[in-house]
Amino acid sequence: MSVGGLLVYHLNVNVLGRAALRVQRWQAERKAATGVSRWKGEYLAPPLKIAPRTKELVARHWLQGRYANLHRKVAWVTSGAPIELLKALDFYVLYPENHGAICGTARVAVDIATVAENAGYSRDICSYARTDIGTMLSGKTPVGKLPKPDLLLACTNICQTVLQWYRVLAHHFNVPLILVDTPFVYYDEATDHAIEFVKRQLEEAVPIAEKVAGKSLDERKLKQAARLSKLASQLWLEIMERNQHQPAPISAFDEFIQMAPIVEMRGDAVTVDFYAAMLKEVDDRIAHGISAVKNEKKRLLWDNLPIWYRLRYLAELLGEHGLALAASTYTNAWGELAPLIDPERPFESAARTYIYPILNRGTGHKLATMKRMVEAYHLDGVILHSDRSCKPYSIGQIDQRDRLIRDCGVPALLLEADHNDPRAYAEEQAANRLAAFIEMLE
């Protein structure tokens, strides 16, 4: 890290960048104060006041990324990875899945994925991976510029695909790949030897990460990162649980967008502040009777990843019919494990925290979670997005759907699509299915 590099980083990120982003936020906040929404205002609540702040935070994160190679060590990690260790070693942490979602929302995913497909990557592999590999090969990205990784960290608790994907990254970038293999939990509890295995891998990851970082792990920083992680996750959980209120103050669509900090800046102090502010705004909404859908008639659960390139369409369609998407198993995943994090025993508790995400647990467990949410959030129906790219999330949905209908007595729709690739979304056919489902609710 040269002095020159440090100066360039500091100037661009902390001085100029920060100022520019802050100005943008003020402008956005002023505009938001007028209450004008880009999304159908007659059915939906005005945008969250915190939105410009989210944008600023996220933009700042990517701005840091743009110059990160000059000044810091960079790690690319999977969304379920135990990042507290990396935070404590001052890595710039980047989430290719999150970048993929940004590409999906910005409607540039196909363009970028095509680069990967032309290089021989099949259309049958995960669309996040294809987007990321496309960026890896071409450098194309809507966020400016992605820093090259010095280290890769893949945790199999969300799927095995990430390991395959990160092997490709490791091959291309020729950097170390830390694997945290979390054995799948088929039954109610993980076995002792599985938890021991994860704990051991976390401990063994330390020297590898230290070597790349060029410094030793400071126990206090690790505990601090775990503490901040826990705090932010708890706040996020509280925010989501506020939606048990009828009418729901925010929608799962809001959650899909506002989850960015908990995913990509978990372990940072700003993230805690952010969600504290958001919780306050949500409580404010409840106090003033503001609901995500102005005329809430029915409430729904969303299972699986969002359809990133159709958020607005779905929000407006459902909103028009008074249907509030009050909860989702996807956003819930980033909050429900908060109680397991123990900042005083970071490795022990991390072994459990990282083995128990919903995607690492059986299909029966996911069904039980969905049933619990239908109950707790007073839900009238479920949309199960059968995401072609995400087998761990999608396999089991057919049976889950049948049992939700039978046992909870609510209509449940299986919607075939893909979270990031619009070519796998059949417009007319999807619209038909949604229309039929909506009729069932009315």
Added chain:
Amino acid sequence: MTAHGTKGRMAQVCALGIDVGSTTVKIIGVDAEGNLAWHLLEQADPRVEDQVERLLARAATLPLSSPPLAGGTPLVATGYGRKLVRQATRSVTEITCHAKGIYRELSHGGTLVDIGGQDSKVISINSKGDVVDFSMNDKCAAGTGRFLENTARRLGVPLERLGQVALSALEEVSISSTCTVFAESEVISLIAHGIAVEPILRGLHRSLLKRVVAMIRTVGLVPPLMLSGGVVQNQAIARMLEEETSETVIVPRYPQLMGAYGAALIALEQAN
């Protein structure tokens, strides 16, 4: 019946090649030097064996080489129905045959794109005429002539005018469906929303070509880019392919005959 010859004389046919495609059947006769001496093209008859017999009977009326070659005129079969040609001395895939034919015709290697009625292929040919790599779209109709045929039918545009109409469009509508069947639904929806035929048709061509270009990129584009196959009759294909790749597209004189030509050349080699 088309006979070629130099100095007004009907050339002697020394070897035959037959390409039994799913849409058309082509038969070619070459002379001792491997020049194109005779050819016939017909729509494919489901009763393949009868059709082949008929075509061979026609070939038998040609001035075949004299003295006649031992074992009769050598015949190599290629194409979808090649295994059904009992009379063939050998069957060789369309990949090898197309490469052979185009190399002989144009005298250089490069990247050959062949878009047929039901499949499409990209073949990388080196400077010696050998096949070094190839890619085939044989899984679904979306990268083939059938895609245009089906979707254009919905627009009420006759097959012969597809290219012309597509090129006349000043704008273009993007078709997102990957599946031919779903693309039809999409087209109907667009028409219902009042979109004009020309931009839709141009968009359909774009879809087809994007798939073709993906195959080209998989194999790796080594110029020059060459085009063959029945769909070449559609003028928009070559033009838009040039746009997509920024390469000049070379089309041989008889784009539909390259497979049969290659087969005939192989038959000739075997005889010598």
Added chain:
Amino acid sequence: MAALSAVPRRSEIVRTQRERGGWIAAVLPIHYPRALLRAFDILPVEVWGPPGVDVSYGAIHLQPYVCSIVRNALSFLQTGGLDVSDLIIVPHACDSLQGLGSILIDFVRPKQPILPLYLPRGRRASDLAFLADEFRSLYRRLEEITHRSPADAELMESIRREEAADELLAQLHQRRKHLPLTDIQLYRLIRAREYLPVEMFSELARAALAQVAETPRQGIPIILSGIVPEPMSLFESLSDMGGLVAADDLACCGRRLYPRGLSDDPFRHLAESLLDAPADSTRGHPIKERLEHLLQLSRTSGAKGIVFYDVKFCEPELFDLPGLRKGLQEAGLPSATIEVDINDPLSHQTLTRLEAFLEMIA
């Protein structure tokens, strides 16, 4: 081939085991500790598909983007194909098998107990320790089911028998060009390891090896890589086209050439053996290792090209392909890719692709 006509069929073997009152375990792909099961006198019978089942049954529980190996296994179960088995073992090789294991436990709930088995994706000391414990865990479940408790000595004895058979299997692979067998005959023999009791397999293997010829078989030599060679008519088609499988990198065959373990502790021993098996996309091996393995195979076998023969939707395979193909190309080895649904006969298009490839490398 006198020895070959004697390869007993799966149904015969299953019936014999039933008649003698023995246990049968249906085992899904890919890796599992065979010796451990045999020590309990459980006959493992592997389920690779099979092809030719009514797949509408699988579709009741599984979306269309799940591979045909998994879909067929479920369909086979639902149509009574696994009724003869006393237990079903579901190793964890990928997300689809994970999902299958889970829905069998939670929703399908067949009469047989389902025993999932997690295979770690690294080759570190921690992976070894975990896998040994996972096998101990499996032992305990088998104890509960069978009310038997084979001692360490019995386990080691069973391990030695299986290792001896694996030695013979390795020789079949190495000497394949000199065996007077067509590819389809060879693979019927190799794949008999999926269900034949080890004593019977060893006898057949020895008989085949005794017939090693001086002159090698002729044909355009290729390496066949992928998960499983189904439909088996592939070998006949390849032979018709003048091709010869000089070596294989199939998860079902070549990637299961397990080396001997080292430890005196049977569970650790089994874990060592499995973790040291050849590079496999489903076990987390870096692409570079897979590439080196393929290049080594091509050197020793003289193969002129590699055919990647994969089941559609197989993500572990699909992710590795571009990197592998590029590396192979740089080393002067052409490759072709084929994707199949194991339930369908090989399409005209697939056969043309294979034929064109052979023509290209000949």
